[in-house]
Amino acid sequence: MVTTRHTAQLSAVELTEIRAFLDAAFGDFSDQDWEHGLGGQHALVREDGVLVAHGSLVMRRLLVGGRSLRTGYVEGVAVRPDRRRRGYGAEVMAALEALAPVYDVLALSASDEGIPLYEARGWRLWRGPTSVLGPSGPEPTPDDDGSIYVLGGEGLDQDAPIACDHRAGDVW
Numbered sequence: 001m002v003t004t005r006h007t008a009q010l011s012a013v014e015l016t017e018i019r020a021f022l023d024a025a026f027g028d029f030s031d032q033d034w035e036h037g038l039g040g041q042h043a044l045v046r047e048d049g050v051l052v053a054h055g056s057l058v059m060r061r062l063l064v065g066g067r068s069l070r071t072g073y074v075e076g077v078a079v080r081p082d083r084r085r086r087g088y089g090a091e092v093m094a095a096l097e098a099l100a101p102v103y104d105v106l107a108l109s110a111s112d113e114g115i116p117l118y119e120a121r122g123w124r125l126w127r128g129p130t131s132v133l134g135p136s137g138p139e140p141t142p143d144d145d146g147s148i149y150v151l152g153g154e155g156l157d158q159d160a161p162i163a164c165d166h167r168a169g170d171v172w
């Protein structure tokens, strides 16, 4: 069963466990990747107390057509390799998607492996060009074009340019 906890409600032991889990799941999970998933709600699935799936939702700002969208941004979605295709990824996403009513839109940057999960759940590809509001002004992020997915945000033009707020590490 999935449980949700704010980062502030997790003990140091739980945070260490989640970090180790994400290191193992992604292989190249950096300190910045870790930091990106903190400060929001974590969805956790355990089997006999052992973590087998995780995802988190943090707030950030995305700019589209002159609007600053209050965005629930999904980070750190992973399922233990030997527990995949059992619905745990879907459970994690359902728990995070349930938080949608407090945001203008939900968004995420999908890995190739994540795309089937997100598309199966109705997430839509953002087709417009991506950029970041960098410290020195807007900068295109062409490597991220075609990998951003959104849920909700009805009426948004998905062919329009989209910009994210700045952060260290991967900005999307």
Ligand SMILES: CC(C)(COP(=O)(O)OP(=O)(O)OC[C@H]1O[C@@H](n2cnc3c(N)ncnc32)[C@H](O)[C@@H]1OP(=O)(O)O)[C@@H](O)C(=O)NCCC(=O)NCCS
Residues within 6 Å of the ligand: 025, 026, 076, 077, 078, 079, 080, 083, 084, 085, 086, 087, 088, 089, 090, 091, 109, 110, 111, 112, 113, 114, 115, 116, 117, 118, 120
């Ligand atoms: C992506 C990931 C989280 C999916 O987790 P999962 O527990 O296997 O996903 P689920 O079992 O809940 O899948 C739910 C549905 O999503 C779709 N889906 C998920 N993975 C799929 C795949 N590899 N191929 C096709 N469809 C897939 C299917 O519709 C699936 O339903 P089904 O099994 O009844 O066909 C998991 O593969 C993973 O941890 N990958 C490595 C880390 C990663 O890339 N995370 C995403 C970061 S953006």
